[in-house]
Amino acid sequence: MPSKSRREFVKKATSLIGVSTLASTQAHALSLTNPGRDAKDARYVGAEGKRFGMVIDLRKCVGCQACTSACKSENKVPKEKFRTYVPEYELGSYPNVRKAFLPQLCNHCAEPSCVSVCPTGATFARKDGIVVVDNEICWGCGYCINACPYDKRYFNPITNVADKCTLCAHRVDHGLLPACVESCVGGARVFGDLNDPSSHVSQLLSTFPATVLKPASGTKPRVFYIALSGEIQSLPYSNGILDDAVRKREGALHKEWSSKGE
Amino acid sequence: MDFGSLLHTISSITPDRPWGIDIPNYFWFTGSSAAAFIISSFAHVFGMKEYKPIAGFSLLLAFVLLVAAPMNLIDDLRQPGRIINFFFYGWENFPTSPMKWGVLLLMAYPLLILAEAIVLYRPYFTMKKGASYTKEQEEKDHRLGVLLGAIGIPLALSVHGYTGYILGAVHAIPLFHTPIMPILFLASAMVSGTGLLIILLPIFQKFFTDFKRIDYAMMQRLARLLAWFIVIDLVIRFFWLTFAITFNNEEKYALKLFFGENFWEVLIVDYVICLLVPMAIGFIRFFSRSLKWVLFAGVLSAIGVWIFRWNTVIGGQSIGKTTPFLLEYHPHVFGFDSILSVVSNWSLLIALIAAIMALFPWDKEMANYYTKEQ
Ligand code: SF4
Ligand code: SF4
Ligand code: SF4
Numbered sequence: 001m002p003s004k005s006r007r008e009f010v011k012k013a014t015s016l017i018g019v020s021t022l023a024s025t026q027a028h029a030l031s032l033t034n035p036g037r038d039a040k041d042a043r044y045v046g047a048e049g050k051r052f053g054m055v056i057d058l059r060k061c062v063g064c065q066a067c068t069s070a071c072k073s074e075n076k077v078p079k080e081k082f083r084t085y086v087p088e089y090e091l092g093s094y095p096n097v098r099k100a101f102l103p104q105l106c107n108h109c110a111e112p113s114c115v116s117v118c119p120t121g122a123t124f125a126r127k128d129g130i131v132v133v134d135n136e137i138c139w140g141c142g143y144c145i146n147a148c149p150y151d152k153r154y155f156n157p158i159t160n161v162a163d164k165c166t167l168c169a170h171r172v173d174h175g176l177l178p179a180c181v182e183s184c185v186g187g188a189r190v191f192g193d194l195n196d197p198s199s200h201v202s203q204l205l206s207t208f209p210a211t212v213l214k215p216a217s218g219t220k221p222r223v224f225y226i227a228l229s230g231e232i233q234s235l236p237y238s239n240g241i242l243d244d245a246v247r248k249r250e251g252a253l254h255k256e257w258s259s260k261g262e
Numbered sequence: 263m264d265f266g267s268l269l270h271t272i273s274s275i276t277p278d279r280p281w282g283i284d285i286p287n288y289f290w291f292t293g294s295s296a297a298a299f300i301i302s303s304f305a306h307v308f309g310m311k312e313y314k315p316i317a318g319f320s321l322l323l324a325f326v327l328l329v330a331a332p333m334n335l336i337d338d339l340r341q342p343g344r345i346i347n348f349f350f351y352g353w354e355n356f357p358t359s360p361m362k363w364g365v366l367l368l369m370a371y372p373l374l375i376l377a378e379a380i381v382l383y384r385p386y387f388t389m390k391k392g393a394s395y396t397k398e399q400e401e402k403d404h405r406l407g408v409l410l411g412a413i414g415i416p417l418a419l420s421v422h423g424y425t426g427y428i429l430g431a432v433h434a435i436p437l438f439h440t441p442i443m444p445i446l447f448l449a450s451a452m453v454s455g456t457g458l459l460i461i462l463l464p465i466f467q468k469f470f471t472d473f474k475r476i477d478y479a480m481m482q483r484l485a486r487l488l489a490w491f492i493v494i495d496l497v498i499r500f501f502w503l504t505f506a507i508t509f510n511n512e513e514k515y516a517l518k519l520f521f522g523e524n525f526w527e528v529l530i531v532d533y534v535i536c537l538l539v540p541m542a543i544g545f546i547r548f549f550s551r552s553l554k555w556v557l558f559a560g561v562l563s564a565i566g567v568w569i570f571r572w573n574t575v576i577g578g579q580s581i582g583k584t585t586p587f588l589l590e591y592h593p594h595v596f597g598f599d600s601i602l603s604v605v606s607n608w609s610l611l612i613a614l615i616a617a618i619m620a621l622f623p624w625d626k627e628m629a630n631y632y633t634k635e636q
Contacts, residue, residue, distance in 0.1 A: 031351045031353070032352075032353045032354040033351065034351040034352065085274070087273060087585075088271070089271055117358065117359045117432075118359060120348055121351040121353070137347050138347075139342075139345065139347050140339050141338070141361065143359070145280040146281065149433065150434075150583065151583045153278070154277070161340060218433070256593070258590050258592070259276045259585060
């Protein structure tokens with residue numbers, strides 16, 4: 001290679017490197033939030049002026065777990081992980097006993113303690129109140145998983161980051177109902193805009209006394225329950241009676257973390 | 263009516279828990295580092311002459327511990343390749359995410375210790391190069407050393423205090439959620455740091471110096487210091503537990519359940535064997551005069567604080583938030599966040615100690631105090 005063209009080449013190469021570094025630093029510029037939100041990615045912005053939430057009418061829940069499985073297949077939730085599930089309880093003492101079901105999902109809290117502790121800005125609340133995780137930013141520190149008082153987050157073994165219920169934002173953004181709501185056989189799960197006084201959720205809330213789980217946690221949940229019994233409202237620390245049927249079936253009881261109460 | 267006793271969970275799921283064995287180990291490392299730094303400041307900043315001979319040594323120890331400590335954190339991340347995201351994004355959470363403050367502290371603190379160590383050992387480095395070290399320079403370095411030490415003390419306290427803060431801020435976990443957690447962590451850190459110093463000092467004095475003599479008076483002094491730190495630690499734990507278990511709101515039931523189930527590990531092993539015994543050794547002259555007993559106290563207290571970190575981090579996460587009773591943790595043997603990770607971290611620590619102690623003339627500096635005395 002003659003020396004002149006070599007010099008040209010070096011010049012071009014350096015300017016190319018220079019430009020690309022500049023471009024990459026621009027793309028990586030310090031951000032208060034995260035790049036997806038800065039770029040106004042529709043998945044992360046959400047609907048302005050709305051406040052999505054859910055009302056669960058426990059009088060109608062029959063404990064069929066249709067929501068559990070609909071959520072799993074809709075969101076491809078990995079084995080042994082759940083975004084929603086319906087624990088089964090026995091209340092009272094013999095002979096006065098009855099059964100109770102408590103469908104649980106992320107409460108999309110108005111003051112989410114999972115969001116405030118996140119050091120990378122990977123988890124945040126959209127404008128419509130849906131709390132989501134940006135799985136390209138999360139570094140998997142797990143702080144949010146411990147900070148959620150409702151155990152509603154897990155590490156997704158496929159993406160290797162924190163994951164949770166998205167209130168089916170991908171469906172809601174297209175005018176569909178969340179999978180668990182659509183599949184609910186008893187019509188116990190009702191989804192809607194809490195800001196809209198004529199929505200079904202608002203009407204239910206103004207008609208019936210409703211409450212939230214663990215109100216003392218201070219996170220202001222936006223999943224409300226009708227006919228929630230006092231025994232299970234605060235999910236008290238009770239005796240070692242827990243049957244994790246799913247894990248038992250999958251033979252995974254003695255993983256890294258397992259329930260002791262078998 | 264006690265609702266809880268009338269409630270049976272028939273079926274539920276086992277929830278996820280993020281932090282494993284790496285985290286107690288990390289807390290132990292940063293804590294011991296902070297303690298070693300404070301002990302070195304006894305001489306450097308507060309002018310306590312009796313601690314002069316070990317000031318340099320413990321400063322280097324503080325540095326090494328803090329270089330090795332963050333490896334635990336990186337290993338605990340599920341996406342360690344995304345560390346850069348921490349620096350670029352999420353700054354709106356700065357006021358509310360103690361983890362955000364912590365990483366910044368974690369970077370500033372070892373740099374400061376390194377600077378202080380270089381200033382401290384500058385005379386030896388300059389003389390080695392054959393240059394002369396003037397009186398004027400000595401005074402300047404002394405002032406710089408005091409200044410760095412004075413900045414370092416709050417930094418050391420915060421670098422470990424923030425780890426307690428991280429836990430204390432988690433109101434979802436009854437065992438973590440107390441404003442006393444940062445102070446409690448500092449107090450137990452002083453115990454483990456002094457314990458570690460008690461273990462390492464005689465080994466280094468005996469085998470890696472020219473004077474090859476263990477300073478028994480210093481060992482006795484450290485044993486007494488250890489005993490006092492244990493007293494402080496116990497007093498803070500007394501306040502913590504008596505308030506949390508007796509006067510707390512609902513959280514007290516979780517704590518009663520936890521301490522009831524783990525009575526043996528927490529009360530007998532941690533409190534009696536690993537705190538009360540070393541305290542007695544430090545205070546009773548018959549024991550503190552004997553090197554063997556002092557070493558025993560050092561080992562016990564270092565292990566005891568490790569167990570305390572474990573009981574807090576793992577124990578806290580074992581408490582069910584929406585499921586009844588406790589979870590159980592079995593660390594993996596291999597892979598990320600496993601027993602092997604912790605073993606490798608300790609190996610790294612030993613390698614780093616060897617490297618740093620070989621680079622810095624700590625033995626020559628220490629020898630000064632002993633040859634002068636003779
Ligand atoms: S339920 Fe938990 S994960 Fe969901 S928003 Fe509230 S604190 Fe966050
Ligand atoms: S695991 Fe991810 S989303 Fe959760 S706090 Fe850490 S970085 Fe944020
Ligand atoms: S809203 Fe969607 S993601 Fe959330 S629990 Fe229901 S189905 Fe699962």
